[in-house]
Amino acid sequence: MNTTVSMVAVALVSIVTVVIAVNGLRLSRTTGDFYVASRTVRPWWNASAIGGEYLSAASFLGIAGLIVVSGQDGLWFPIGYTAGYLMLLLFVAAPLRRSRAYTLPDFAQIRFGSRGLRRLTSFLVIVICWLYIVPQLHGAALTLGISTGLPGWMGAVLVMGIVCMTVLAGGMRSITFVQAFQFWLKLAALAIPAVFLLLHLDMQGQSATLGGAIFDDEAQTTTAKGLYYNISLLVALLFGTMGLPHVLVRFYTNPDGPSARKTTAIVLCLLSIFYLFPTVLGILGRAYTPELATSGNADATVLLLPGRIVGGTVGDALTAIIIGGAFAAFLSTSSGLVVSLAGAISQDLFQGTVRGFRIATVIATVVPLLLALGTSTFALAGAIGSVFAFTASTICPLLLLGIWWRGLTVVGAVAGLLTGAVSCGIALFVSAVIPSATGSLHDLVSQPAAWTVPLAFLVMIGVSLATADRVPARVDAVLARLHVPEQSPDSKP
Amino acid sequence: MSGAAADPPEPAGPPSIPASLDAGDAALPPPAAHRVRVSAPAGSMLNIPRRLEPDAADAFYVRSLIRSQLRLSMSVALGFLLLLVGLAVIGSTWPQIHEIRLATIPLPWWLLGVAVYPMILLSAFLFNRAAARNEAKYRSIVE
Numbered sequence: 001m002n003t004t005v006s007m008v009a010v011a012l013v014s015i016v017t018v019v020i021a022v023n024g025l026r027l028s029r030t031t032g033d034f035y036v037a038s039r040t041v042r043p044w045w046n047a048s049a050i051g052g053e054y055l056s057a058a059s060f061l062g063i064a065g066l067i068v069v070s071g072q073d074g075l076w077f078p079i080g081y082t083a084g085y086l087m088l089l090l091f092v093a094a095p096l097r098r099s100r101a102y103t104l105p106d107f108a109q110i111r112f113g114s115r116g117l118r119r120l121t122s123f124l125v126i127v128i129c130w131l132y133i134v135p136q137l138h139g140a141a142l143t144l145g146i147s148t149g150l151p152g153w154m155g156a157v158l159v160m161g162i163v164c165m166t167v168l169a170g171g172m173r174s175i176t177f178v179q180a181f182q183f184w185l186k187l188a189a190l191a192i193p194a195v196f197l198l199l200h201l202d203m204q205g206q207s208a209t210l211g212g213a214i215f216d217d218e219a220q221t222t223t224a225k226g227l228y229y230n231i232s233l234l235v236a237l238l239f240g241t242m243g244l245p246h247v248l249v250r251f252y253t254n255p256d257g258p259s260a261r262k263t264t265a266i267v268l269c270l271l272s273i274f275y276l277f278p279t280v281l282g283i284l285g286r287a288y289t290p291e292l293a294t295s296g297n298a299d300a301t302v303l304l305l306p307g308r309i310v311g312g313t314v315g316d317a318l319t320a321i322i323i324g325g326a327f328a329a330f331l332s333t334s335s336g337l338v339v340s341l342a343g344a345i346s347q348d349l350f351q352g353t354v355r356g357f358r359i360a361t362v363i364a365t366v367v368p369l370l371l372a373l374g375t376s377t378f379a380l381a382g383a384i385g386s387v388f389a390f391t392a393s394t395i396c397p398l399l400l401l402g403i404w405w406r407g408l409t410v411v412g413a414v415a416g417l418l419t420g421a422v423s424c425g426i427a428l429f430v431s432a433v434i435p436s437a438t439g440s441l442h443d444l445v446s447q448p449a450a451w452t453v454p455l456a457f458l459v460m461i462g463v464s465l466a467t468a469d470r471v472p473a474r475v476d477a478v479l480a481r482l483h484v485p486e487q488s489p490d491s492k493p
Numbered sequence: 494m495s496g497a498a499a500d501p502p503e504p505a506g507p508p509s510i511p512a513s514l515d516a517g518d519a520a521l522p523p524p525a526a527h528r529v530r531v532s533a534p535a536g537s538m539l540n541i542p543r544r545l546e547p548d549a550a551d552a553f554y555v556r557s558l559i560r561s562q563l564r565l566s567m568s569v570a571l572g573f574l575l576l577l578v579g580l581a582v583i584g585s586t587w588p589q590i591h592e593i594r595l596a597t598i599p600l601p602w603w604l605l606g607v608a609v610y611p612m613i614l615l616s617a618f619l620f621n622r623a624a625a626r627n628e629a630k631y632r633s634i635v636e
Contacts, residue, residue: 072584075605079577086573086613090566090620227585234577258625265617272610279606283598404563480555483562485628 006147009320013185013327014162018169020178043259047266049176050250052183052328053336054081054267055274056132057139058384060186060329063275065298067282068289074282076230077385078275080237084388085271088242089264094257095403095482102252103343104245104395111402111478114410120417122344124394125245128387129341130368132244133334135383137372139299140330146300147323156372159327163335164365167342168358176253182332183270189325190277190302193318197284197309228450229443233385236449240388243395246336249343256486281305302326338364385447386428393420393452397460403482406475409464416460424452551635558631562624569620576612580604 059081066074101107108114108121137156144155166178241247254260285292285301288308292298303326306318341364342357350356397416401408431446444451464471472478583590584601593600 072599072601072605075602076581079605079609082610082613083573083577086617087570089617090570094624227581230581230585231578234581238574258628261621261624265614265621268614268617272614275610276607283602404559476552476555479559480552483559484555485632 003148005316005320006323009324010144010148010158010327013324013331014158017162017166017178017182017328017331020181043254043263043266045176045180046250046253046263047270048180048183050179050247050263050267051270051274052179052181052186052332053246053250054085054244054271054333055183055186055329056333056384057136057326057329059275059278060190060326061139061143061299061302062384063278064282064285064301065292067279068285068301069293069298071286073230075279076233077237078279080234080388081241082268082271082275083234084237084239084241085264085268087238088247089261089268091400092242092248092403093251093260093264096248096399097251097254097260098257098484098486099478099482100252102249103340103347104243104248104399105344105347107248107402108398108413112410112413112472113474117410117413119348120414121395121398122348124417124421125344126341128243128391128395129245129337129344129364130371131387131390132246132384133337133341133368134372134375135387136330136334136337137368138375138383139326141372142297142299143303143323143326143330146297146303147319153373155330156369159330159334160365160369162331163338164361166331167335167338167361179332179336182328185328186325186332187270187274187277189321189328190274190281193306193322194277194280194284196314196318197305198280200310201284229447232389232443232447232450235453236385236389236392236447239392239396239453240390240449242399243391245340245344245395246333249336249340258485278302284309389428389447389449389452390421390424392449393424393456396453397456401457401460401464405461405464406479407464407468407471408460409467409470410472411467411470412460412462412464415463416456419459420452420456423455424448427452554631554634558627561627565620565623565627569616573612573616577609580609 059078063074063077066077068074096107099107099110101110104125105118105122109118137159140155140159141152142155144150144158145152251260251263254263281302284305285298289301289304292301292304302322303319306315306322309315310318338361342360345360345363346353346356350359394417397420398413401416402413427445427448431442434442580601584605590601591599595603
């Protein structure tokens with residue numbers, strides 16, 4: 001692999017990201033701009049930005065790696081990532097936009113008017129963001145290490161440095177443009193190599209699937225997961241997406257409820273198109289880089305395939321494209337997370353001033369960087385799956401019941417949040433401490449969503465019913481604001 | 494706005510300007526003439542203005558809107574979830590399905606890797622239309 005070309009690709013993506021961010025600064029004038037892009041963002045832009053933000057290292061590198069390692073079971077991840085947005089559309093998109101909450105803690109305050117619950121939600125948001133950034137940085141370290149031979153920690157530092165700069169420079173407005181740009185970059189960076197490799201194999205008269213042989217020997221490389229594992233994973237991904245803080249921030253930039261729905265539907269289109277390509281590359285990986293399945297480096301599949309199949313200058317060029325896309329993935333997801341993390345920290349610690357936002361940005365980048373440098377790499381898709389399980393057990397019940405059930409009380413919400421956070425946290429901790437044990441018992445702790453999510457819901461509902469006399473007095477006014485369509489019917493049929 | 498207070502000798506001129514401004518831009522916040530300390534859009538917007546007299550009929554319509562929207566969301570979600578669980582169960586209880594191949598790729602791969610996505614998009618499309626229809630119905634009743 002040609003390291004110079006790879007370095008040029010990384011440098012190019014970094015420079016373009018910074019340039020767009022700095023140009024966004026000139027457009028960004030008021031605080032409204034700074035935080036929410038003044039809601040001037042159109043659905044297509046906004047949807048591209050959401051896609052750009054959402055498609056992280058786990059999607060870009062992790063899914064192909066997962067398909068190489070666990071075969072057909074790997075296909076559940078992209079389904080879950082996409083269908084999670086369907087759930088978000090069904091239950092959260094329009095009401096959340098109408099609530100006029102900018103962040104999850106804002107929502108907690110609007111719905112319940114409780115400072116304590118707001119603080120608990122902020123704390124959970126901060127934990128979730130940090131947990132989510134760390135795998136991105138591991139991905140950056142892996143990519144830089146494999147493609148250029150530089151020490152991996154430089155990748156993590158580079159990503160966090162650029163994110164810190166872009167967020168400080170432009171806030172949300174420029175982030176929207178950066179994210180939208182990065183979605184299309186990521187799509188192209190997987191689509192071009194995937195199509196090229198398929199055409200190349202076709203011209204050489206080779207079969208992309210080795211004549212279907214790679215599906216015969218599933219038992220050879222596949223560590224087949226049970227039914228419980230798949231269903232639990234699906235629960236985590238379906239219900240975890242709606243709790244992702246960096247995704248929810250985006251809904252504030254829609255002008256009204258219907259446009260929030262429209263944006264989400266466009267996101268679903270974009271994701272459906274995108275996920276075809278990691279799947280294709282994963283199948284190619286099973287055929288042409290099968291040894292990665294057992295090497296523990298399966299996440300590198302996408303990076304190594306072009307060199308393996310084509311080689312030479314063309315292979316180098318394709319690899320450089322993929323590396324550029326990978327860095328776009330790390331940059332966009334991390335900057336989205338840093339924006340919402342800094343938003344949460346600055347609103348609660350610095351009264352939401354722009355200066356406070358900037359201080360919070362620095363805090364938001366330094367802590368996960370230290371965490372990433374102090375821990376070792378996991379499988380990317382698995383690490384992200386754990387974060388989804390955590391958000392599904394905490395934020396998801398709060399949002400769903402808060403939006404749709406008038407009987408939810410502050411005590412019930414707090415009890416449910418704590419139950420979900422503690423049970424899911426302990427399960428994930430146990431599975432990290434005892435890593436290699438296989439079997440149904442281990443699945444229960446390594447993929448806990450199937451029992452922690454219902455548990456959190458039950459506790460939240462049960463405690464709320466027990467404290468039914470303490471339903472917030474203005475609940476009807478709040479629910480009306482969440483669900484009643486906007487005054488001016490601007491979307492005429 | 495400061496002109497009215499600063500120039501008392503000329504009572505005729507200055508007051509007319511703010512008056513016309515107020516009339517024209519009644520809906521807009523007053524223009525800021527000096528540096529303003531900007532802060533997050535949280536603050537005042539988080540406080541919901543109290544309704545003066547909660548109208549019983551209005552509250553009823555809002556509740557039935559919420560109920561119909563929830564019923565819609567739940568049925569789309571349940572339908573889609575049943576589909577996914579069905580796929581998972583078929584895959585694990587009927588291993589022979591892997592022998593059915595299209596272009597050397599087993600049928601479950603096609604179903605999970607490709608066919609699921611159009612179904613997600615169809616669900617989203619139908620939901621958006623039905624949700625907008627519910628809201629239009631509510632608006633036609635209330636307005």
